[in-house]
Each structure stands twice: as structure tokens, then as C-alpha cells.
Amino acid sequence: MSPLFKAEGIVKRFGERVLFDAASLELETGNGYVLIGPNGSGKTTLLRVLAGLDSAQEGKLVYRAREAAAAGPYPEPWRREIVYAHQQPYLFRTSLADNVEYGLARRGMARERRAALAAEALAWAGLTARHGVPPHRLSGGEKQRAALARAKVLNPVLLLLDEPTANLDGEARAQVLELVRALITESHTVLIATHDPEIIRLAILTRLRVSAQRIEVAE
Template structure:
């Protein structure tokens, strides 16, 4: 099973990277200059340039404590940092905290330990759509498709508290997917999952890229890091290396 799924992931990423419209699709989505984050007197990281292309996948690696999760939260607009300039989809972002509404809608962050409401799987997946004003009939159709995609349709009415770690991650990915993010930030999505659950989550990630999102994944997972077509960013000693 592992070999088959890993082959599917590789094929999806490589096929996406080699599409005829590659030049158009891989334009800069996010560009950040002069990104600095301090914890008190400590400078956690000082990044000269960070660029994320459209329709692309990245893994963000580094030692524990290097600031990977913090960097994802900064990029998601969830945490303050010093930023000299930020561009998104070719437009200058003049207010970096809080992000303007359009940027908040375009970027979705998924925590390593997703917070799910004590309602049902279906309600959790559809929550963002309801907040955005989608009609109930549209929410129902989109959620049904997302649950099928994530392999959790049989859990539609289940309280998330009863889910396994892998099921929670798949629900969180489905909840992100329905919002059609242009930039998806995933913090250790396969950490602490057993073999089968890990494989199921791994198989979903490249389909997000294929659907149009750029994905940045903070991880230590060698299967993600070594995938052909996935670019590597490494935080080392407060600086970002493009590898």
C-alpha cells in the first residue's frame, strides 16, 4: 500500500509541475521581504526573501525549536512579525497584521492538532462555508463531496471527540479544502500518526496542489521531504535556505 500511494503522490506532483501551462501557473503567489521574528530579546529568525509560487508544494524543515510552526503562523497572519514588504498574487499588502479580509480568505492554516467543534464531522467541515454566507443547500453538497474526498463520509454525524488522530487530520484537511485556499499551510500533518492513518493523509495532500492551492508543509516526514517535485525550505540558525 505504501509504495502505491507514494507513487500516486509523486505522479500527481510531477504531472502538475510539468503541465504545459507551467510558466503561467508557477508565478509568484506570495513574496515576503525582510521577515524578522523576535521572542523577547531573542531573534528567532531573520529571513531576507521568501517566495512561494502558485500551484506548488513546499516542505519546511529544520531542527525542533527552529521556528517552523511560528513561521507558518506568521505567514497565515495569525502571529505578528516585522515585515519590510509583502506581496500576494502580484499585489502589495499594505497592512500585514491583521491581514486584510481578502488575504485572510485566501490563506488557510491547519494546526498539527486540529481544533474541532463538538458538533459533528459534517458541521465542522462546513463551518467556514456557513460563516462565509453559503446557502445551506450549497454547503450540504460541498461538504458531501469533501467527506468523500477525505474518506470520512461514514463519520458524517460523529462527534469529533470520538475520532482517531488520522481521522481528525483528514477532517481538518477537508475543512480547509472546501474553502479553496490559494495558500494552504500545514503544520506537521503526519506527526504521531500510525502507518495506515499516515498514508491516508499523505495521499490527500498532492490533490490539494492539483486543485489549485500552493501548499507549505512544516514537517520531519522523510516521505514528504523526498518527494520529487516538492521544493524544500530549511530554517537553520535563523535563516531560510532554499534547497
């Protein structure tokens, strides 16, 4: 069976600095992966290239056996199935419910249906009581849980998470970790860039390491 997603021969440079030199990876359907490596090694950049939010100078992306050049353009149908959650969640200055509904509204879903799905996602994230609260009044942990709910409600085939527990500690971190574990055990294919040892140690995740401008399977 072909992998769900492949990146082959990715070359990514910023001026004279080379982040990736002929880097490749494969992601299998329904599996969870964790991407590790030191700060500045290119983990976030790689996720952005895979999600079509950034381009590479060379290489190709293959999703469900369809190819696209990593230099772009990114196929629009892929954006409905590949969802990227930023390390620093960007939430609009409306209600929390509106934020979770946003992607569904852009897809043209009827208001009543998307409101119901958003309510389910907020309940999953433990944020039902905060549905009408503007984002600037949320804590860091609540914002991250909201971002995960907004990603989940889109029912992604491939979910890319960038440092979901960064800058969180105590109960806030534990709550986000619980949601991350839930996403991994669902039917999504998930790739998580992180330094969090608790995520890295999860036995259900395949560890991928950024090393020497390449990507390798870590022991």
C-alpha cells in the same frame, strides 16, 4: 511573472530570542513546497505569520502584488484565499459535517450548497460514514483527515499545512499522506512544514530550509 506570495525581510523575536532575522521566501502559483528545519527553528511560527495568525516585528508580505506589513494588520480578503491547517486540528464539539461546513457558513454560503460541498470533501477524505460523529469520538488520523477536508472545501489559493502527519503511524499516517499528495497535485499552491521524510522526499516539492534565522532553498 510575479510570485503568488512573497515574504521579505521578516524579523520575528520572542523576547531576547530571534527566530528570524531578515528572512525571505517566494512561492510560485501552483507549486508545492516543503519547509524543513530542526525543532524550535520557527517553522510553525513562519506559517502563522504567512497566514496572518501571528505578526512579525519587521518585514512585509506580498500576495498577488498587494503589500502588507508583516507587523499587521493582515488584509481580510487574503483570509478567503490563504488557509492554514494546524498541526493539532481544532474541531468544534458538533458533528463532523458541521465542522467541515464551518468556514463556508462564515462566508455566508447557503445551507444546501455548503452541505453538498462538505459531503464532497468528507467523501474525498474517506469520512462519509463518520459525517454525524462528534469530533471527540474520532481517532487522531480521522481528525487530521477532517482538518484537511475542512481546508480543501474552502478552495484555497495558498494552503499552509503544519506537520500533517505528526503523531500518526501505520494506516492512519498512510491515509493522511495520500490526501496530502492529492492536495499537492491539485491546482493549489501548498507549503508544508514537516519532519516526515516521506513528504520531504516527494520529487514534486521544492525544499525550503530554516537555517541560521533565514530561509534558503535546500538541495
